[in-house]
Amino acid sequence: MNDPQPTPTAPTESALPRYRPGIKYILMLGAIAAIPAITTDIYLPSLTDVRDELATTDAMVAMTMSGMLIGGAVGQLMWGPLTDRYGRKAPLLVGLALHIITSLLCAIAPNITILVTLRIMQGFFNAACAVAAISVIRDRFVGATAARLLSQLMLVIGVAPLFAPSVGGAIASFGSWRTVFLALAIIGAIMAVIVARFLPETLAEDHRLTGGVGRVAKGYWTLAKDRKFLALAMLPALAMTTIFAYVVGSPFVFQEHYGLSTSQYAVLFAMNGLAMVFSAQLNASLVRKFSPESLLRVGLGLQLVLALALVLWGATGWGGFWTFEVTLWLLLGCQGLIGANAQVLALANYGHMVGTAAAVLGSLQSGVAGAVSPMVGVFGGDALAMAAVIAAGLILANLIVVFGTDLTQAGRKARARTTLQRAIKEREIGDSTHG
Structure with missing residues (x-):
């Protein structure tokens, strides 16, 4: 019988060969x-x-x-x-x-x-x-x-x-x-x-995984047991929910509620899309000076504040079209700080099975966004409905950051408490066994 192959370890940045992509x-x-x-x-x-x-x-x-x-x-x-x-x-x-x-x-x-x-x-x-x-x-x-x-x-x-x-x-x-x-x-x-x-x-x-369905199932089970990975994997999914809630709701909000023509809406859609493009390029520059963890925290925090403002504008109609649009543009402009940074952090420990881990990330993005974005229509398809779905997703994302990861001080303390409680429980079990 062949000996099982050792699992390749995830490479570090210094261990990877130098390569400068054009x-x-x-x-x-x-x-x-x-x-x-x-x-x-x-x-x-x-x-x-x-x-x-x-x-x-x-x-x-x-x-x-x-x-x-x-x-x-x-x-x-x-x-x-x-x-x-x-x-x-x-x-x-x-x-x-x-x-x-x-x-x-x-x-x-x-x-x-x-x-x-x-x-x-x-x-x-x-x-x-x-x-x-x-x-x-x-x-x-x-x-x-x-x-x-x-x-x-x-x-x-x-x-x-x-x-x-x-x-x-x-x-x-x-x-x-x-x-x-x-x-x-x-x-x-x-x-x-x-x-x-x-x-x-x-x-x-020599870095390729071998085995059949059992090995695939084991890989997915490994990811399913990693609560930190799952928490980080949910962040790009919730970020994608923000985009799809906007895409699904924007024709009704801007054309029916605010009275934009088809051509005006097309221009607006492009302008809002450029906000996401610019933010992605901004993140590419900022990660040279700041950690992905810091940029992710800041991006999600800013988005939550802007989403709550959108809910207020949608509920009251205060400020009219331009107040709503500028707030939405800024919110979409934070998108670039979320997806790439969360994906990098989620994949950090899985260089030996990155395809499987990336599949979970992508599947969650498509699945969560596809399931949640129709809620905009269910709740009325107006400005308040779109803003509320976006805000709900961002509230959940920020809660995940605080309680599901160690990206914040509160998260690190929660993780330390969990580790301590697990150690105490294991010690108690060990003492009772020896007793």
Whole structure:
């Protein structure tokens, strides 16, 4: 019988080889990671056309969007272990190939049921892109360097959704909504060629995990038992909830409540998107001087204050449109301090199974955001509903930071008390056993 392989240890920043990624490398990884977002947003202008041609309802058409989130949440849990076992490049190429196939099938879908099913599959398959991109960075970088590169990655990912709806609308104007899916297949093919030619494999053979389903289950069980990891993993998920609550509620808030036209709303959406892009770039600069822990605490604290102000403006109508919009812009402008820093801290101890850990992070983001963001509509779809959902998520995020992590003084004290209580209990058990 073969001896079990020792579990590789997570590399430290000093132990990793020196590597200075260029702008082309960051753009390539950003484009790979942005494929799920592009696949979702490029299709937005075509929703009414799909409804009319397939003779269906708004609710069923909306399922073609939420289906992407559902598929992505489940898919990342599969692709993560695969990237830890077979390397980053091969699973990524398989995921891109399946993305191309499902995009072509979406283009010829005869009814809404088949289209929804294919969109779930599409989300499942292109989930490989997000997992692989984050894993490639974590293979080579940790700490502040990884946080800076992830922020630059988020910068590229953040730009894509700003232009994807406009590009999708232009493509559909030359054909139909089916043409948009042909374009997605072409994008997938281009990225597959780029990955095959220019993306090096970053996971060495001797660092790959072996074993079958049992090993995968053991990896997920290890993560499930790590309360600090789970606490940190929830922070990007709740940050994503803020974004999706805004995306879901903003058309109703700004077009119906504040009376903006379609073109005015499009400009506003781009402006608010730029706030997130700028903050990601700001975080990339700040992590050179401040720790990811500090930036995460500050970002979540500022967001909570701004979210509570949004609730007040939404409830009272005080200050009108500009007060609400400026507060929202500032709140979205703190997003860059949350996701990248929380991900780096969560992955810090799991360099030996980063694909699996990144899969849990991504799955929680898609799952939590997909489950919570519809609450905006449930609570009325107005400014107060959107602000309340955002504020609730941020209250929970700040409570997690204080009581679920050691990122604050209170959290460190709580962790010390737990450790002390565990030690006392173990000693009491030991004494009773010896007695």
